[in-house]
Amino acid sequence: MLRTLLFAGFAAIFLLLLLPTTCKAKLNLHRCHSSCGNIPDISYPFRLKDDRRRCGDRKYELACENNRTILQLYSGRYYVEEINYNRETIRVVDTGLKKDDCSSLPLHSLTDANFSYGDPYRLSYKTSDVNFVDCEAPINSSLYIDMAPCSRNSSSNSSLSSMQTYSYVVVRHMALSDLEDSCSVGLVVGFSTTGQEIDNSLPDIHNRLLYGTDLKWFNCFGFLCTSCDTLYFPHSVLAVAAKIFFGVPCVLIFLIYKWKRRSLSMYCAIEEFIQTHNNLKPIRYSYSNIKKMTKGFTEKLGEGGYGSVYKGKLKSGHLVAVKMLANSKANGQDFINEVATIGRIHHFNVVQLIGFCVEGSKQALVYDFMPNGSLDKYIFPEKEEYISLSFEKMYQISLGVAHGIEYLHLGCDMQILHFDIKPHNILLDKNFTPKVSDFGLAKSYPADHSIVSLTGARGTRGYMAPELFYKNIGGVSYKADVFSFGMLLMEMAGRRRNLNVFAEHSSQIYFPSWAYDQFNEGKDIEIGDATEEEQKLAKKMVLIALWCIQFKPSERPSMHKVIEMLEGKVDQLQMPPKPFLTPQEV
Known part of the structure; x- marks a missing residue:
């Protein structure tokens, strides 16, 4: 390894010695002058689209339209x-x-x-x-x-x-x-x-x-300067000697440093991400701050495969939820995803990331506290302490979730695909306003990317879109989140899990298929002691859910269209085709 580093170091010094000549040549090639409107001098590093190929730097290309x-x-x-x-x-x-x-x-x-x-x-x-x-x-x-x-x-x-x-x-x-x-x-x-x-x-x-x-x-980046305006070495023995004397140790130290960083664990990958994204809005807390705000992790709010969540309080008195990550994925990618996506956005229906902590193996995410917990506790209540929400409230929650997902898809400079929409990841504030949370599996893509690439399936069984498994039905896109929202909406309307092997009748094991058959036969879904208006709300939610969980991505609506359907009248909704998935495939 040392031999490789020495070879690389001397190669770098050789390039530095050649740099004055190449820089001068580059300077002559790139010094072009253009003008457009109120900008009389457009020169290196800038260029206009119609300039000669060797003018300027393409990273700094400008356009001239209508003399602007x-x-x-x-x-x-x-x-x-x-x-x-x-x-x-x-x-x-x-x-x-x-x-x-x-x-x-x-x-x-x-x-x-x-x-x-x-x-x-x-x-x-x-x-x-x-x-x-x-x-x-x-x-x-x-x-x-x-x-x-x-x-x-x-x-x-x-x-x-x-x-x-x-x-x-x-x-x-x-x-x-x-x-x-x-x-x-x-x-x-x-x-x-x-x-x-x-x-x-x-x-x-x-x-x-x-x-x-x-x-x-x-x-300029590091030793090298792309424009060559500010870097010039006089051709003298003294200058060459100075380069070798100062350059070789610096280059060797730099290469050894890079090699060591590459061999470090996921903790350094996270630290490097934070250093290179020093414009992050969330606050960085020390681990001692985290322990103080949670009073030594005394009040646990929940636990999952990711770790545990504790209740905390900031110095200002603001209540927070602190998620301690116990089983971070390779290279800390779930932590990085969370901070890189949710840490840069703010929306009424997206949970707010206040801060984070990284100290060695200690990783924590600090969120705004949601006193009413997650939505799954109200769809599938296991304790008497969770009140039964009305159909009107469930409908309002579904509309808020749809707005949050639409914002992720369309409201940011980059489209954010969540890939894990499910009841457990919908949090409710004191007014039962829903907040989309848990961006550990999220991915960001340019807004003009209709199809995205993934190295493997991601999400939770029962809510994952079929194109994540069946590559021949269409590429992966924002429609994967639409499918997950449809499965969530179906459970909210039916007040039960979509797949229930303990159902009273075998036809009701897979709720979406049973609901479709009911509507197709001209029957309504009888849900408890719901009123006529509540039955209409439930029917609307189920019909929209059936559209969202269509097998082919191209047949599903966008989240913008889903919001239009939710805000419209049930009589205006058409009957969707029957979803292709069977309970066995789910």
Whole structure:
């Protein structure tokens, strides 16, 4: 191994010696100048799409449309207002913003969470956050600036678009404690500070957003500089000797360090993830903090294959649930999935991750406390302490869960597929508002990926979509979550498990097949002492569930369509085809 490291070290030094020549050549090849609209000089590292092949760097490609310079950044489009080559910043404005129209809003969030290690851009440190907040009730706080004077003209920007909401703007970096109850953040946009105080008026905030956001680009990584502007070695014996003297030890130390890190266990994989994603919003707690907030892990809330959950309290008095991970998957992937997905989003129907802890083998996730526990305890009650929820309440819970899943699929810059929707992973707050939780199996994909790749099936038996097993019926997509939601919805409507080998009649062992046969024969499902209205709600939920659990992914509706069906009338629903799955296949 040492011989390999030495060989690699001398190879790296050889490349460093050659770098001045190659850098000069590269500099001559890439120095092209273009212009578009208000940007008179577009040069290295930037290039326009129509520039010659050797001009600029393709990572920094711009477009010129209608005499405006456009930057395509991930899923968003931005007008380029200025390029400052001295400060290495590019100032951009969301194309959704219109001058002299304070009702126009950004189309995409633009915060530290958009960027990760190795990206060509970073958000400039001289920025402040503008949070667009939706609330179910009016908020009386000086922090919350009412947007009523500028009516929001796009319901797509509201995370609670199906409800009566009140819209506000908050100008500051928001922590969980700053967010009022019943509120959720729809968009967060960073704008460049100009040294002037904000007068907390909508026109002023809108003008600041129109001024734009400074992004900093990076040409240099480690020893090497991609632009070659800032790296030049004079051709002298002294310079070469200095490179060898300082370079060989540094390169060897670096290679040994990388080799050791590669051989470490999952704890270092997690630590590396946290270091390279230093813009994570959740708070990092020490293990001693975790022990204090749980009073030495005295009150256990539950236990599962992942570990145990304990009740805790922050210094502010805020109640939390602390999940201690006992059997983390290879390389700590479940921990990383949880922090990387739920740690960057906030939605009314998604559980809030407040913080985390990593100290060696100790891994903990700190969530907002849900006093009413998980939904499975109310669908399949085993203790008398769990009250029976009305069909109206079950319906409202199902609608909230659908909104949460739709947000994961459509409301983020990346589509998030949960892959483990089930009653146990739906938590209920003090008002029985549902929160989708447990993102240990979740995967993030670009929004334009209709089909995603998986190395193996993931999920819980009874809720997993058939395409995770049968590859010939269609690719894996967000429709896998739709299937899981359908199985969940079926259990909520029937107040029983979908597969019950102890059913009174053999035809009722698999509830979806029995329910379909009942409807197909023109019969209703008799559920306890339910009223006529409750029977209609149950029928609507079962019919929608039957659509969601269709065998072929292409025949299932999207979550947006599911919400439309849930909010519509039962008489408007068509009878779906019979699901292909049999109890034996389940």
